[in-house]
Amino acid sequence: MVVNRFTILKGEAMAESDDEPGPTSSHPGASADAAPATPAAPLGPAAPLGPAAPLGPSTRTPAPTLVVRGLVKHFGPVVALARAELEVRPGEIHALVGENGAGKSTLVKLLAGVYQPTAGQMLLDGAPLEPRTPADARDAGVAVIYQEPTLFPDLSVAENVFMGRLLTGRGGLVSRKAMRERTRELLATLGVEIDPDRPALGLSIADQQLVEIVKAVSLDAKLLVMDEPTAALSGVEVDRLFAVARQLRDRGAAVVFISHRFDEIFALSDRITVMRDGEHVSTQDTAATDTATIVRQMVGRAVDTMFPRTERTPGAVVLEVQGLTRAGTFEGVDLHVRAGEILGIAGLVGSGRSEVVRAVFGIDRYDSGTVRVDGRVLAQDGPEQAMRHGLALVPEDRRRQGLHTDLSVARNVALTLRRRLSRGGILTSGAEYRVAHEWAATLQVKARDLDAVAGTLSGGNQQKVVLAKWLSTTPRVLLIDEPTRGIDVGTKAEVHRLLDRLAGDGVAVVMISSELPEVLGMSDRVLVMHEGRVTAVLDRADADPETVMSAATGTVRSAVA
């Protein structure tokens, strides 16, 4: 029945604008559910829904797949959602935006059955949606893709796709063959090249996300929710994800897309809903608005999104890496960075960027090459040694490497400073609170208090805690991997200003970023990597998007400076 719905809706869903006529609800079943339960939609243009709608001539606006009304969620004293409203139509990609902590992920988790609402109503195709568990939500037709994929690493791609409802063959046994075939078909439909038999372990984050989408498609989900799916992806991978998302939309699914990247929001979405402090602010057609308007609604004021740049004269070389090689990961990497300079590293995910900085910081060993700090060789003796020489690394994977999600904000921030904060070997909570408070204030961390468990903070605020943890060590060399992943516009500008200020104070900054504008806007020099090698080193003046992208994809191998 749902498959039917997808196919029939195809024509209508292709319509990019509301003016284009198309059938509304295409099969009798849906209309019977939808019509009575969906009075005038609370948002957007009113949607007159006559009982005649489904079979008669089309109305302008199809009945919404998802309606969220007056949704409230409290966590103890914390009000995560105050009055959330959302309406998503079939065949629509709907962007959900808001500052860090605005309640976007909380809304998603309510839809997904992870949490139950304190008050309010959710309707899916007109019927109340009240999932008690993620399995309920899945059965109702809601598929959710989280920022960090939640695949089981030891199971095959096919088994992951059918997790929780394994296909059985004769005698009730799990039929690997059936699952494999079905997965292969689905992958082919979406034009994704992944072997259904391989284990999920070792798939890139981008591929893992695609597997999650395949899983969603295999469920014939009516509603697909993607919570910051692109935060860990770079350009090409984002394009592939978008192609798949558009395909789903064109089959008539309702897609909710959460992101802090405005270029993506405007490229992908049909409508945008803005949230602030757990409340609905506005819903508008993407075509009828612009970034400045959205930002103002999100933040409540205008934000200067220009990249800050104070003039500075780089000093002596602080960090110098020569011929760094780790078999199968990166090879012959040379780089240097001066005091007061920002070196941007661009490249696709998997190009070895993160691995290089990890090796420099002492997390992974390298086979050959040297790392020098102030001209002296830095022995391979782990992160503690690197920290003693003034290095800091803000890692790419927040939840696994950057943060202790079960520790308090104060303990997280003070963890890197635990020795420096102790007096006569004794470390007091007071000292931890002091430094945590100072940095939480600088970075505007939003949390109940410093004892709040870091895992309960919103994604962007967790990232701020990671930044605080490392900036508080007052490093001389700051290695920073995706500094603004998951951070909202306002804070992003804040972080950029902070990096600029650090460089101004003479810190040598090595910044990896998948966001090209960020790399180009912030860096004094740009180093590009492709498949473990440095393919270009460009001065600020020579670094334009085309040159960087062609070096990153390996289409051009410009001479290495």
Added chain:
Amino acid sequence: MTVDQVRTVPAAPSTRTRLTRVLLGRDAAITALLVAVVLVASLTVDNFSTATTWYFLFLDVFPILLIALPMTLLVIAAQIDLSVASMLGLSSVLVGALYENGWPLAVAALVALVVGAVGGALNGFLVTVVGLPSLAVTIGTLALFRGLAVGILGTRAVTGFPSGAQDLVSAHFAGTGIPVVMALFVVLALAFGVVLHATPTGRLVYAAGLNAEAARFAGGRVGRLTFWLFVASGVMSALAGVYWTLRYGSARGDNAVGLELSVVAAVLVGGVSIFGGRGALPGVVVGVLLIGALRSALRLADVSSDVINVVTGVLLIATVVGPGLVARARGAARRPGTRPSAGAPG
């Protein structure tokens, strides 16, 4: 509290808030349970509230208390040492065998402690350098150390230790039922407590137990820490072996068989999470005393030992599972994301 207050920059919670959190915490609950057990037993069980009862209670739980100190740190660091009782036995046998061969008792005890350190270092090496899981490693050394102990003395027992030493071990502070050895425990407990709760090393213990990778990224030498925790565990087990020998005046290969389970049970009752990262030392000390007091009261009430074991088991399950059930009953929100399948990241 409203959203607006959440927006303000987070401050350290007030002293009152922190005090409330302690009073609502698990340590407070388990202490209340201990007080309740002691009160009820004092009122209902004859002879419970006597100095003699407490004296024997302390002497009985003393080795568990000793070993529970490093075990608490190990379990919080997401490790476990099941070889402790075997090390206790080996240490006891060494003291006996050396003393029998004319070594001074103090030197024999010192050798036992050194062997404890070496045994602990072996565990630590296998876990941190070879990279084997501590559960498997210490089940192996549980058999190894016990095998050595029985191998050295066979089924014999060495007795006849100097009465001075034995008297010292069983002496008590005048006018009370508190054994003198408890002073040693208090000193050691303070030392372990300070390390765990008020030093950089202690912070790393928790961090390593919750997420070893992130702890490493934060500059923690997790391997080194784990190694030394195993060494500490070996030494404390050996010390408990010396105590055991003198307390019972008998060095045997099968001393304290199965004691490791009592230690782990007490650590869990004391509020330490078997998954690591959660728990505190005061809770564990109270946990040991709670189990000891309960068993002692039931024994005095002529309850059969089978029933006592059942009651202890129920207590273990209730205290370990109970808080989770209470939280669920309160409808408390699940914390997203630390274990693979749970929840979603922000």
